[in-house]
Amino acid sequence: MLVWRVKSKGLTLLLFEQNKEVTMQRSRLLFWMAAAALSCASALAQKTASQGIDEYRAMLQDGNPAELFEAKGEGLWTQKRGPKNATLEKCDLGKGPGVVKGVFVELPRFFADTGRVQDLESRLLTCMETLQGFNAAEIAKTGFGKGEQNNVTALATWIASESKDMRFNLSQSHPQEKTFYEVGKRLFFQRGGPHDFACASCHGEDGKRIRLQDLPNLTKNPGDGVGFAAWPAYRVSNGQMWGMQQRLNDCYRQQRFPYPGFGSDATIALGVYLGVNSKGSASIAPAIKR
Amino acid sequence: MADPMRIRAQASGDKATVRVLMSHEMESGQRRDAAGKLVPAWHITEVTAALNGKQVLAAEWGPAVSKNPFLQFAIKGAKAGDKVAVSWKDNKGDSRTDEVTVS
């Protein structure tokens, strides 16, 4: 008895051939059927590159190192620090002094005490200066991953976690909030630099990717946990915790743009544009990224 | 003193699943910095875990373990209310112990 073994991608088909003469045609037919079945099976079994990466990312969700930064940020909120030796417990992030739950999904917003629209990280600088006596301008000039910037990142991570799964609902009721949306929109589409890149060059269309990295369309709501809803995030590739400020900074770096000041109006305006566009989508921050 | 670990221990049936997130740079000692100089090795070398004071796990770690390591293991016979303590020591002599109650 002749046995044909056809093997592909872990699937093995054994075809039994009884009588060589009579079954010659039948065995050929069987062979092609098997080949067809196997190629269908292997097509089903084969993942797209995108799916494989999604699975890898799902595996990483367990034990997201962002939790380490959350814990650090939570501790910093109630710790007496700075020249004034005070905690941040009186800090108003938009829903009243000391209120942390739900503030992340309403930022950036207008603040009457500073008379400007502020995002989470610039508002933290305001509180660190007015309540604790730190020098906000100095912290803004400090590079990411150094000195007090690490504390700002940890605080931002914890505050974001206190709005996890809540839906974005930025205010557009104050005239400055409306104006900043329009400014953010213009910045989003502003082409420049040797590559003529704007944010829109990568994030202006549906279903595109850069190399193998899917790109959300940020001119509209990209869905739950995507884009604006996914930062702060822990980046596995470099083991760093990034807030939105650092995400925007690195985007601009790759666009061959100059350096956007930490907490500058341009970054805040972009936050308003992205945040308002995300209205209704759920925040998953702090997330985990490749 | 090093940054705290995040430990969660959950009882289910006859065992408890313990998940630990450790905060550590875990420099392998093989990386070079921007100037081309070798970044010295700085990583956890020993990990132990104890259930109500009695050691249940001991591990020797090397440069292959990545930054901010995540460790998961199960302890047979652990139940809600038991105390699980996890400790690590690194090659620079630093150490950290954190404890959690099994939920």
Added chain:
Amino acid sequence: MNKKTTWTLAALAALVVAGCATGPSVSELNDLARQVAKASFRDEGIVKADKVLNADETNRLCSEADVAGKPLDEAMAKRIEETNLKAIQWPADGQFLGDWKQGEAIAQSGRGLTFTDTANTVNGGNCYNCHQIDQKEISFGTIGPSLYHYGKIRGVTDPASEAAKPIVEYTWGKIWNSKAYNACSNMPRAGHSGILNATQIRHLVALLLDPNSPVNK
């Protein structure tokens, strides 16, 4: 608060007061956006803020069209394309093709011109970020169309032939200055903006048109 922020706040406050009833006009918002950008960005490394923020007419008009959500009107688009076409520098020695192997390396590299690069960094073409090129490379982007079989599809069997001349020239031109053929293309103007030099572009043209290149196999 530094001088720049105070100044921008004043401008913003003035705008809000002025536009209280109807909101700021489009041109007022354009001005404000310019002021915000100027106050927010600083020189860093090899990147000069002034140069980037004062974009040329091509970028300015295309950005405005994008903000308005309407494509450029045909006449303006044509004018931009003609301006960019005139600016193309064709190879001085008439040699359009180089070495496709070096072309592949240039297409793979995304280095250069960021504020963490130095003036000595050899710039790459960034090509795989947006395009599929050699089929063997699975890590390719989809912002631009696939370039696999580029020469084959266009029937180029001998790039040196008279018949192939228009395609060869178009390919050089498109890489040198993409906007010469599509006013608001997403593609950078590699030669025009000094990202790549003539030699590098020759290698890229070969990658796409040399019959021996894996792109055409």
